[in-house]
Amino acid sequence: MSNIHVAGARTLPFTGLATLPIVLIGAAISIAGFLLTILRPKPSRSV
Amino acid sequence: MRRKLGLALLTLGLALLGWVGVTLLWGDPITSLYTAHEQRVLGRQLEQEQQLWSTSPVRARALVDASATTATAAQVIRNRARRFAHRVHDGTPLGRIVIPRIGLNMIVVEGTTERDLRKGPGHYNAASGVATALPGSGGVVAIAGHRTTFLHPFRHVDQLRPGDNVYLEMPYGTLRYRVYFQKIVASTDWSILDRRPYEKLVLSACHPLYSATHRIITFARLAGESTKSRL
Numbered sequence: 001m002s003n004i005h006v007a008g009a010r011t012l013p014f015t016g017l018a019t020l021p022i023v024l025i026g027a028a029i030s031i032a033g034f035l036l037t038i039l040r041p042k043p044s045r046s047v
Numbered sequence: 048m049r050r051k052l053g054l055a056l057l058t059l060g061l062a063l064l065g066w067v068g069v070t071l072l073w074g075d076p077i078t079s080l081y082t083a084h085e086q087r088v089l090g091r092q093l094e095q096e097q098q099l100w101s102t103s104p105v106r107a108r109a110l111v112d113a114s115a116t117t118a119t120a121a122q123v124i125r126n127r128a129r130r131f132a133h134r135v136h137d138g139t140p141l142g143r144i145v146i147p148r149i150g151l152n153m154i155v156v157e158g159t160t161e162r163d164l165r166k167g168p169g170h171y172n173a174a175s176g177v178a179t180a181l182p183g184s185g186g187v188v189a190i191a192g193h194r195t196t197f198l199h200p201f202r203h204v205d206q207l208r209p210g211d212n213v214y215l216e217m218p219y220g221t222l223r224y225r226v227y228f229q230k231i232v233a234s235t236d237w238s239i240l241d242r243r244p245y246e247k248l249v250l251s252a253c254h255p256l257y258s259a260t261h262r263i264i265t266f267a268r269l270a271g272e273s274t275k276s277r278l
Contacts, residue, residue, distance in 0.1 A: 013251065015164060015193045015253045015259075016257075016259035019071065019257040029060030030061055
């Protein structure tokens with residue numbers, strides 16, 4: 001990923017870490033897990 | 048079942064967030080293990096290369112100032128660098144970069160591809176987009192390094208100040224550069240490699256730490272050279 005093309009322009013060597021997407025994924029997974037933990041399934045109606 | 052899945056996801060998500068936190072605070076520990084191993088391999092290769100050069104009949108000279116009196120040393124190094132250029136290929140060790148101010152002492156690898164930079168700081172070559180000179184051969188010498196992952200060689204590059212020394216210990220000699228300027232540029236700003244009347248060293252790294260939108264660039268100027276390698 002040394003020369004990424006952004007809008008047609010060649011970039012200088014990539015030496016970083018874009019943490020925002022990882023933070024968003026981590027947060028989404030955590031929230032989903034939290035909701036699954038606290039929410040109870042609706043009781044099924046008996047006919 | 049549902050609760051177990053929820054707990055598993057919660058743990059995974061928090062682990063990811065924890066990893067980001069640790070990486071931003073101290074650097075990624077996982078990729079650093081890989082780079083540490085690669086550095087040991089490169090070290091052995093560089094030792095062999097150094098032995099080839101130390102057995103050459105060229106007499107070693109002491110480290111002297113890069114003024115008019117060093118014209119001979121400069122010429123010897125320039126010739127050696129030219130010869131050495133035929134021996135380096137993508138991924139091979141080039142020399143050692145030592146920056147006392149930030150406690151850096153690592154082997155520089157040839158090239159700046161993702162694969163090269165996993166091994167250590169990388170020297171811009173043709174595959175980088177713009178080929179830069181080997182240290183001591185005049186022109187512009189550029190090196191890129193990671194800031195958060197892969198042993199994060201340039202993590203503290205922002206702490207460099209004008210007057211700080213950067214040493215490049217090559218198999219054919221030792222070069223000393225003195226930092227004179229630092230700036231933040233857009234990731235597409237290749238003017239950092241513009242030539243100057245003197246030999247210019249350019250250190251580049253992503254900026255800020257949690258992003259890759261910009262690059263932090265440190266400029267240094269050749270201040271001394273010796274035909275004696277300190278490897």
